[in-house]
Amino acid sequence: SSDPYCVVKVDNEVVARTAKVWKSLNPFWGEDISLLLPRGFHSLTIYILDENTIGQDKVTGKISLSHQQISAELRASIDSWLSLAAMNPDQEVQGEIHLEL
Numbered sequence: 001s002s003d004p005y006c007v008v009k010v011d012n013e014v015v016a017r018t019a020k021v022w023k024s025l026n027p028f029w030g031e032d033i034s035l036l037l038p039r040g041f042h043s044l045t046i047y048i049l050d051e052n053t054i055g056q057d058k059v060t061g062k063i064s065l066s067h068q069q070i071s072a073e074l075r076a077s078i079d080s081w082l083s084l085a086a087m088n089p090d091q092e093v094q095g096e097i098h099l100e101l
Contacts, residue, residue, distance in 0.1 A: 011042050
């Protein structure tokens, strides 16, 4: 099983974190996170991590949007499911994150 949670970063700075979902391979957070993106930011990244009681928490997947992608999409607004990307080519990851901007 897994104890997943999400971390939201803007330009490598943690700006939000969700609660953990204990012992789940199919977590649902149902959390709304509101934040103001600074005018000169480069990227918004959401990481899915698995809490480990011993050692470092493991990053299992992510989505990342550049400033250019967000700016282009905001003309029509973003309200969609985005597939998680694996952290390395040998890793398999499944899942989606619903993002509304």
